[in-house]
Amino acid sequence: MASISKTKSGTxxxxxxxxxxxxxxxxxxxxxxxxxWARHVEDEMVRGVYVNRASSSRLTLNAALDRxxxxxxxxxxxxxxxxxxxxxxxxxxxxxxxxxxxxxxEVISKHRDERLRAGKSANTVRLExxxxxxxxxxxxxxxxxxxxxxPVAMVRKPTPxxxxxxxxxxxxxxxxxxxxxxxxxxxxxxxxxxxxxxGMRRGELLGIRCHQVxxxxxxxxxxxxxxxxxRTIPLIKRSVPVLEAALxxxxxxxxxxxxxxxxxxxxxxxxxxxxxxxxxxxxxKAGIEGLRFHELRHEAVSRFVEAGLGDQExxxxxxxxxxxxxxxxxxxxxxxxxxxxxxxxx
Numbered sequence: 001m002a003s004i005s006k007t008k009s010g011t012x013x014x015x016x017x018x019x020x021x022x023x024x025x026x027x028x029x030x031x032x033x034x035x036x037w038a039r040h041v042e043d044e045m046v047r048g049v050y051v052n053r054a055s056s057s058r059l060t061l062n063a064a065l066d067r068x069x070x071x072x073x074x075x076x077x078x079x080x081x082x083x084x085x086x087x088x089x090x091x092x093x094x095x096x097x098x099x100x101x102x103x104x105x106e107v108i109s110k111h112r113d114e115r116l117r118a119g120k121s122a123n124t125v126r127l128e129x130x131x132x133x134x135x136x137x138x139x140x141x142x143x144x145x146x147x148x149x150x151p152v153a154m155v156r157k158p159t160p161x162x163x164x165x166x167x168x169x170x171x172x173x174x175x176x177x178x179x180x181x182x183x184x185x186x187x188x189x190x191x192x193x194x195x196x197x198x199g200m201r202r203g204e205l206l207g208i209r210c211h212q213v214x215x216x217x218x219x220x221x222x223x224x225x226x227x228x229x230x231r232t233i234p235l236i237k238r239s240v241p242v243l244e245a246a247l248x249x250x251x252x253x254x255x256x257x258x259x260x261x262x263x264x265x266x267x268x269x270x271x272x273x274x275x276x277x278x279x280x281x282x283x284x285k286a287g288i289e290g291l292r293f294h295e296l297r298h299e300a301v302s303r304f305v306e307a308g309l310g311d312q313e314x315x316x317x318x319x320x321x322x323x324x325x326x327x328x329x330x331x332x333x334x335x336x337x338x339x340x341x342x343x344x345x346x
Contacts, residue, residue: 007027087131095108108155112125122160
């Protein structure tokens with residue numbers, strides 16, 4: 001049975017008790033509010049659905065993001081951590097002062113719409129919502145905060161943009177490689193060639209260690225990939241002289257075995273080569289527009305398909321976990337089938 005009492009400050013304290021449930025208490029402005037609250041809590045206890053929301057009502061998203069950044073983010077790969085910390089700061093700016101209980105689907109929907117109106121891509125907003133959703137799930141399951149449900153689950157996600165199909169056109173490959181070779185640092189040329197020849201992701205290329213390269217067997221053994229699984233990359237013959245030159249780089253410092261090394265950071269740790277700035281310089285020199293470094297991977301996978309490799313073979317090289325991701329290359333197989341049908345004279 002609930003008890004209602006007046007406090008010295010003139011507010012009303014409601015205490016709800018039910019056998020098998022922890023005592024719940026709350027101070028409200030009027031006696032009626034206190035009575036209604038106690039009746040509602042006792043009803044939820046009887047139905048077995050009561051959740052103590054006091055902790056989540058007091059905890060702001062800023063505080064929850066602090067805990068998430070300390071406990072969850074460090075468990076992820078370094079490249080993921082840096083991107084996630086940026087998303088955390090963006091969520092702080094927009095929603096940080098809200099308590100977790102105040103973050104309703106309406107508030108989150110408004111945040112989504114404002115981000116899209118600001119010109120952010122659908123995928124960027126989807127990733128921000130995914131982080132927020134994961135925070136709520138962890139707060140409910142691991143932190144045991146009194147949150148009845150994940151509000152992000154009830155928010156419509158922006159429709160993802162169709163995947164880009166940009167490939168090298170005409171003499172773009174020759175112009176690009178010539179521009180890379182004209183630059184003072186040869187590493188950008190080596191990286192571009194390996195991206196086209198192997199289909200490796202940028203992060204995978206930049207993380208290659210000297211001991212992972214076996215030129216005799218023509219393989220690169222990757223221990224860390226985006227998907228979290230190791231795989232071995234077979235090398236075409238044109239990759240061998242590129243890697244021979246990269247491994248023999250006389251400028252490699254003794255403090256690193258990175259094939260593509262950069263300068264030390266403020267903490268003194270050696271970083272990988274800063275490919276992004278070099279890429280844009282090379283693109284400008286080559287007079288090429290609208291081509292991203294990641295699209296060299298798309299070029300490579302397209303060439304694997306055109307060479308007649310099956311889906312499983314392509315996936316083994318590229319690291320695609322889902323065959324769904326390889327469906328965008330189906331049209332290339334269709335073109336091959338047309339040629340074969342013509343040859344068969346049907």
